[in-house]
Amino acid sequence: MTELRTARTPTLEIAYAEHGPPGGPPVVLLHGFPYAPQGYDAVVPPLAAAGRRVIVPYLRGYGPTRFLAPDTPRSGQQAALGKDLLDLLDALAIPRAVLAGYDWGGRAACIVAALWPERCAGLVSCTGYNIQDIAGSTRPAAPEQEHRHWYQYYFHTARGRAGLEADRAGIARLLWRLWSPDWAFDDATFAASAAAFDNPDFVDVVIQSYRHRFGYAAGDPALEAIEAALAAQPRIAVPTIAPHGASDGVGPVEGSAGHARYFSGFYERRVIPRVGHNPPQEAPEAFARCILDLPAA
Incomplete structure (x- = not known):
């Protein structure tokens, strides 16, 4: 990664790296947990x-990204x-990005892409x-899928919170292995990412997310207004390519087979052999090819 920059939003000081020509069409690349x-x-x-x-930012609770106020939940x-991403686009004066x-x-x-489509030139998800x-989260899934979510149920408990606080890197490394069984990552590769979990808000943000x-x-x-809009499961109209690792250990590939119903514009699903969750x-x-292959909106 190159030298980090920061962008101040109403809630966060977001750390990010920037690459490529400043006047080029913008692309924002967003990581997940963990x-x-x-x-x-x-x-x-x-x-x-x-x-x-x-533009490659650290999400809230990761790396050098920090909350501005101690009383912000x-x-x-x-x-x-979603709001953090929208605020980042505003802070960087980017009207529209992939x-x-x-x-x-x-x-x-x-x-x-769903709620502010005018800000999204294309989506790779x-x-x-x-x-x-969230309203449907109380419905049990098949047992085969339920066991893959053990870490989420663990985080619902005080024991799980204490476990994450005590060994966030150990839990993350286990999840990497379980979720990407064909990926032989080495210690240095894991360590480069694990440093981001030392953020003082990491545990709070993760636990609240899964609860x-x-x-x-x-x-x-x-x-609350954003959550209310998301409860309607809004469709996405921007051009979208959806890669899915064939070996994904937490979200099996069959899970996205019917997702075309959530998209009203161009939509293409790409299954990538021997690739897991990352x-x-x-x-x-x-x-990268998924991004470059997106049709113009």
Whole structure:
């Protein structure tokens, strides 16, 4: 990653890296949990070489990104992630950008694409439509899927919060292995991203995120209007490509097979063989190609 910059929004001082020509068409690359912007290190060069202005931020609760006020709720709810992305575009005076991400980052990108489509020139969202159906979260899934969410249920408990506080890197490394069984990442690769988990708000943001999505924690009152809009499961009209790793250990590939119903414009699903939950790091060329192949909005 290059030297970090910061952008001040109404809520955060967001740390980000920027690459490529400043006047190029902007692309924002958004990481997930438990990952970091370093996951895009091999995605950035082909995009910059293609003339794109590439912005790679740390999400709230990660790396050098910080809350401005001590009394702002340390929320990781989906509305917070979407609003942070919208605020970042405003802070950088970017009227419209391609938005690309996975896991939490893919959710933020989907939210902006759905609610503020005029700000999104195209969408790359791993595993397809990532906006949470919180009202439907009480419906049990098949047992085979329920066991993959063990970490979420763990985080619902005081024991899980204490476990994350005590060994955030250990939990993250286990999830990397479980979610990407064909990816032989080394210690240095993991360590480069794990440094981002040392943020003082990491545990609070993560725990609130996994509790809120099941209705077990209140959201930030300032974000209620956004959550209400997301409850309708809004369709996405911007051009979208949805890569999905065929070996994804938390979101199996069949899960996105019917997601075309959530999109009203161009939509293409791409299954990437022998890739798990982290396509930008496991298959950077394929991920970059998804961005470059997006049709003009």
